[in-house]
Amino acid sequence: MEKLVIENSGKLQGNIRVSGAKNASLPILAATLLGTEDIILEDVPKLKDVEIICDVLRALGASVENLGDGTYKINSKNINTYETKYELMSKMRASFLVMGPLLGRMNKAKNSLPGGCTIGARPIDLHLKGFRALGVECEEHYGDSDNGQDSYILAHTENLVGNKVYLDFPSVGATENIMMAAVLAKGKTVIENAAMEPEIVDLSNFLRKLGGNIKGAGTNTIIIEGVEKLYGARHQIIPDRIEAGTFMVAAAITGGDIVVENVIPDHLRPVISKLEEAGCIIKEDGENVRVIGPEKLIPIDIKTLPYPGFPTDMQAQFMAMMTQAEGDNTVIETVFENRFMHVDEFKRMGASISVNDRSATINGRSQLVGNKVYATDLRCGAALILAGFVASGETEIYNIYHIDRGYENIEEKLRGIGGKIRREID
């Protein structure tokens, strides 16, 4: 079994470059199913999740060529099935994002229910609510096998027709799936209480390059006028704001001095603001953000929210940092109902944390001690690496496939700023 071994690394210093965003790449790769000509995508990160979605596209009949250096050439002219198999769907929740494009292209889609990180129930009711509003009949089949193998959604329509869709919660995935179906529907779709994440804006920009007519992405109301057909395009994926945020916390927790390159600082306002509150000095210079960690971290409180609020995907990394602050910190998680699994792992390293429902209190400062710990999901894995950099002794992180799903060349990048991190096989 592979593991990452981390040692106390002192103050991390130097420059580190952020890759293209995982959570922009996945919906955009799914959306390539909508185009009928060559599509070139640049700055696609080299990640397990990207490989999985490319396999999903290939299984549907698309041609997907990895041209190297993060560039992909995709052509979906000849997709030949509307069905996505359990073997692929179960590996990653985001595979469900092919459902909207398949409805757009074929008026039909059959998808096993999605898998992925175990950070909560993560239902798909809002995706289905949107499809139904566009005139799609969605049959939900729930089998009785434990692993969900025989459960699937069969969705079909004569014609997709634009409509008004109100989302009870601004779900990122539901907003994306509905946008991708609506772009080829007849007439106008209005998504209200839409997610406003930068990844939604990137998807909208990509769909517009393909010939889609979309306005309002980045606000809570997205208006889509359906078009007959979509074509080809060249598109560069935005930088990964969560990878950037993770490196920024690496400076904060170690009292280091790191220049994070290839960042859109506006995507990181809540993260920057909370790091400043914790005592960091932040200097923005175009696409670079320099973070200088303080000698003593000040305790802070965070509450996760949909964008532009504090990102749930940065919650675990901030909690690692809070174990080193001089006093009590609180975290309130409002986006996912089960995203405190990292707490037990931090406790194995000596952290003092108590959880009450969706709120956690972190009593700093604890001297963390290296131990065997488990990445229970992707961001937990990243947070354990950060904790390992300030712990005494060696921290061994298992289940690192979660980390490989979302961080490109993580060891190499972190070694470049002085991180003592190596991959070993047990």
Ligand code: EPU
């Ligand atoms: N939800 C529903 N019904 C739905 C859809 C979502 O109740 O039909 C609930 C979920 O259960 C959850 C909340 O809404 O409690 C937020 O879910 P959302 O749909 O916004 O998340 P997602 O699209 O499944 C994306 C990212 C996640 C990120 C969340 C929130 C991708 C591929 N994934 O997930 O990324 O945490 O938005 O920002 O874009 C990660 O990168 O580590 C990660 C988990």
